[in-house]
Amino acid sequence: MTNVQHTRGTPAIIKKQGNKTLLITWEDGHVSPYSFRYLRQNCPCAGCIDEWTSAKTLNPGSIPLDLEGLKVEPVGGYGLSFSFSDQHATGIYHFDYLREICPCELCRKR
């Protein structure tokens, strides 16, 4: 068995910009501007994603427009966890996942 790691980099700078935006600058210089609402909508926890089908069980429209990020915490050197203003805080966002869902124009075009 080979355990290939598809790591597309680790964040060099993680910066909360106010309560609505999280900016991640990756080691390769790429900058990802996430809104906390977007992060919440893409929460990877078992309550928001069906573990068997990986389908989203969360209705993205149910997330309040004014959702804020209260806390950003590192998880074991491989990811981040967020506390959102709707009391949700169970998702662990791997760096790879965060990079994958990067909402910038360049990544959206792919």
Ligand SMILES: [Zn+2]
């Ligand atoms: Zn969740």
Ligand SMILES: [Zn+2]
């Ligand atoms: Zn991007």
